[in-house]
Amino acid sequence: MIMSETSKFTEDILNSARQKTDSIVREAEAETQRASEEAKNSITREAEAIVRNARADADAVKRRQISEARHRTKLREQQEKAKVMQEVLDQVRKRTSQLVTDETKYLPLLTHLIENGVRELGDKTVMIHLNKTDLERNKSLEQKVDRNLGHVKIEWAKEPIDAVGGAVISSLDGKIRIVNTLDQRFEALEPKLLIEGRTSLFAE
Amino acid sequence: MSGIETVKVIVDAEKQAAKLIDDAMTEASAIRKTIDSLVQQQRQQMLDEAKKEAAEISARAGDEGRLEAEQYERESAKALQALIARASARKDATVEKLVTMMMKLE
Numbered sequence: 037m038i039m040s041e042t043s044k045f046t047e048d049i050l051n052s053a054r055q056k057t058d059s060i061v062r063e064a065e066a067e068t069q070r071a072s073e074e075a076k077n078s079i080t081r082e083a084e085a086i087v088r089n090a091r092a093d094a095d096a097v098k099r100r101q102i103s104e105a106r107h108r109t110k111l112r113e114q115q116e117k118a119k120v121m122q123e124v125l126d127q128v129r130k131r132t133s134q135l136v137t138d139e140t141k142y143l144p145l146l147t148h149l150i151e152n153g154v155r156e157l158g159d160k161t162v163m164i165h166l167n168k169t170d171l172e173r174n175k176s177l178e179q180k181v182d183r184n185l186g187h188v189k190i191e192w193a194k195e196p197i198d199a200v201g202g203a204v205i206s207s208l209d210g211k212i213r214i215v216n217t218l219d220q221r222f223e224a225l226e227p228k229l230l231i232e233g234r235t236s237l238f239a240e
Numbered sequence: 241m242s243g244i245e246t247v248k249v250i251v252d253a254e255k256q257a258a259k260l261i262d263d264a265m266t267e268a269s270a271i272r273k274t275i276d277s278l279v280q281q282q283r284q285q286m287l288d289e290a291k292k293e294a295a296e297i298s299a300r301a302g303d304e305g306r307l308e309a310e311q312y313e314r315e316s317a318k319a320l321q322a323l324i325a326r327a328s329a330r331k332d333a334t335v336e337k338l339v340t341m342m343m344k345l346e
């Protein structure tokens with residue numbers, strides 16, 4: 037082999053080696069680049085999830101704070117409304133107890149309560165119980181009630197009942213009692229009074 | 241050049257080529273190794289930034305929520321005050337109406 041041929045041969049060997057080394061390094065670099073991009077994508081997703089979760093938590097915190105404020109406000113509103121409503125009901129009780137002194141308004145109601153009670157009881161003979169004030173004015177009542185309920189024998193109890201007004205109508209043996217006092221009427225009407233009162237006070 | 245010398249030159253070239261390839265493989269291995277630490281470093285940095293942002297979002301949400309809640313309560317208190325004032329003005333008329341209901345004959 038002459039010198040130039042040997043040189044060419046060795047040069048070929050080295051060139052081939054250099055090409056291979058280039059390829060090895062390029063492949064390593066490309067591989068690294070791919071891995072780096074994949075890792076970056078994965079980390080980006082991880083980081084985005086952290087921020088997304090933080091936003092969701094933050095929204096929940098805000099919603100909870102607003103919701104608690106709404107609840108506190110609603111509670112305060114209910115308390116204030118109940119307070120005003122209670123004042124009104126107290127006034128109604130007071131006014132009702134004052135109205136029993138106004139015979140022109142009260143006596144028709146008392147007569148009505150007695151007659152209703154008697155009809156509801158359905159006995160031929162009944163006992164009517166009144167409070168002390170009404171017992172003292174029962175002459176005018178007796179006449180009116182007797183006139184309207186002529187077919188029923190009425191006995192008036194001597195012992196006064198403890199009530200603002202109205203009457204208790206009972207069977208003679210006292211086993212059946214129809215309580216038509218104003219106190220009872222107030223209790224019976226209270227749900228209606230509350231509805232009407234709330235509408236009247238708080239409607240827009 | 242004698243035959244022995246020629247063989248020697250070729251063997252040397254082969255050795256040199258083998259060394260080149262060996263060095264390239266070492267370099268490739270080093271390149272591959274750097275990716276791990278780079279990725280780890282990048283990961284730590286990005287996650288630290290995300291955590292910082294998350295902490296800021298949380299702190300801001302707490303403040304915003306509190307402010308919104310305070311604002312809501314202030315406005316509600318005003319509205320309630322107006323409602324109660326209106327109800328108070330209607331109290332006497334309402335009492336009259338309910339007393340009339342109480343005394344009404346059915």
